[in-house]
Structures are given as structure tokens and as C-alpha cells.
Amino acid sequence: MKNIRIKHIILYLIGGFFVTAIISGISENLGAILLLIYLISIPILIFIYIKNKLPENTKNNLKNLLNNLSNNQKMNKNINQPTFQSDYNYFELVGTYYYTENLEDFLKDHENPYWKKLDKSNLSRVYKYHRLKDQLIKIEREPTNKYDKNAVRAAIQGKTIGYIAHVDKERFLRQARLPYFVRADISGGPCKDLDPFTNKYGPTENYGYHIRFYI
Structure with missing residues (x-):
């Protein structure tokens, strides 16, 4: 196969054509099979011929190019696949709705001044309380919980404000030693939205609090 020359390809093309034509005259089915093989073999033969004619340095360059493309594909595949490193450390408390009173008792000192001066706010939505960042909260077990003896609660100033979700509990405990x-x-919390038709603010009844953190 390494000594294939252009005359060999020409002879193969001519000879293969006539052989296929003769066999087709004898048996159409066998002729169809031979024709398919003949057509498939032509590009293979040409590829081998071109490959053997390439200089050794060109072959090495092509080989390196293919390897680089393969490596780039692997790198892109790894980049496109999410590592979940940040999401893995991300948590959001559940059950905050049931502890609204505890939350608002803590947030009363963080009321938004625009809440009582809506005509000067120029905002489409106004929250009663400021959004707080880096607020220190305590995560601890709650063995006295009558619904779940393995519950993990979050508290501010000793008052419950929510829980680590059941589906996140195992993941959280693998990364933290309680209390934490x-x-x-x-x-979130109470808010009022501006009605574009009346140009007045109206309270939003279905509000909730969002408490998120990374560890």
C-alpha cells in the first residue's frame, strides 16, 4: 500500500469500472454490491496515495494539528461542563414564611425611608426593609423539632428564621460542623408596587423573604 502510484489508481478505476459493468450484466444484485464497494474504495485509495506522497514533516504537522484539535475539544468540553463548585456551596433557607414575625422584629431597625415617602422614591417597587448583606446568622441542630428530629435551623439573636432544606441537609453537613x-x-419582605395607570403604590400581599448564603 505504501508504493501506490498514480498509474495504479488509474488502472484500478478503469479495471474496476469494467469488472463492475460485466458483473452487473450477469447479476444485478451482485453488480450493485460490487459497485458500492468500488465507489467506497476510490476515496480510500486516493487518501492513501496522498498520505504516502506527503513529506514526513507535513505528516508530523498534521498529526500535531489533529492532536491539538482533540485537546481543545476536551478542554472546551470541560469548560462547558459546570463544575458546580459555587452552586455546591450555595444555600437558601426554607420555611422563612412561618418566621416572618421573627424576621421583621430584627429588621425593624433597617426600614427603608422611602417606605413612608413613596411619592419621592421614583421606584417601581419599594421594599419596607433594606436588603442586608453579610448578616451573621447561626446554623444549628434542633433536636426538639416535633416534625424532624434531625432538623437544622437558622437563627438570628436566638430566634428561628428558617431551615436548611431537607434535600440540602446532607450536603451542608458534609461541609460544616454545627453550630456554624x-x-x-x-x-424581600413587604413591598409596594407602582400602578402605572393610577400612578399610586399598592401593597403586594404575597411577599416572602429570601435568605441565601455561601459556605
Whole structure:
């Protein structure tokens, strides 16, 4: 195969064509099979001929190019696949709705001044309380919980404000030893939206608090 020359290819093309034509006259099915093989073999033969004619340095360059493309594809594949490193350390408390009173008792000192001066706010939505960042909260077990003896609660100033979700509990406990203090982001709460038709603010009844943190 290494000594293939152009005359060999020409002879193969001519001879193969006539052989296929003769066999097709005898048997159409066998002729069809031979024709398919003949057509497939032509580009293979040409490829081998070109490969053997390339200088050794060109072959090495092509080989290196293919290797680089392969490596780039692997790198891109790894880049496109999420590592989940940040998401893995991200948590959001659940059950905050049931501890609204505790949250608002803590947030009363962080009320938004625009809440009572809506005509000067120039905002489409106004929250009663400021969004708090890096607020220190305590994560600890709650063995007295009547619904889940393995519950892990979050508290501010000793008052419960939410829980680590059941589906996140195992993941959290693998990374933290309780009790554990984290810096959380607290947002949401009571808000009023501007009605574009009346140009007045109206309260939003279905509001909630969002408490998120990374560890």
C-alpha cells in the first residue's frame, strides 16, 4: 500500500469500472454490491496515495494539528461542563414564611425611608426593609423539632428564621460542623408596587423573604 502510484489508481478505476459493468450484466444484485464497494474504495485509495506522497514533516504537522484539535475539544468540553463548585456551596433557607414575625422584629431597625415617602422614591417597587448583606446568622441542630428530629435551623439573636432544606441537609453537613455561623444575604419582605395607570403604590400581599448564603 505504501508504493501506490498514480498509474495504479488509474488502472484500478478503469479495471474496476469494467469488472463492475460485466458483473452487473450477469447479476444485478451482485453488480450493485460490487459497485458500492468500488465507489467506497476510490476515496480510500486516493487518501492513501496522498498520505504516502506527503513529506514526513507535513505528516508530523498534521498529526500535531489533529492532536491539538482533540485537546481543545476536551478542554472546551470541560469548560462547558459546570463544575458546580459555587452552586455546591450555595444555600437558601426554607420555611422563612412561618418566621416572618421573627424576621421583621430584627429588621425593624433597617426600614427603608422611602417606605413612608413613596411619592419621592421614583421606584417601581419599594421594599419596607433594606436588603442586608453579610448578616451573621447561626446554623444549628434542633433536636426538639416535633416534625424532624434531625432538623437544622437558622437563627438570628436566638430566634428561628428558617431551615436548611431537607434535600440540602446532607450536603451542608458534609461541609460544616454545627453550630456554624455564616454571613447571609437577607432580601424581600413587604413591598409596594407602582400602578402605572393610577400612578399610586399598592401593597403586594404575597411577599416572602429570601435568605441565601455561601459556605
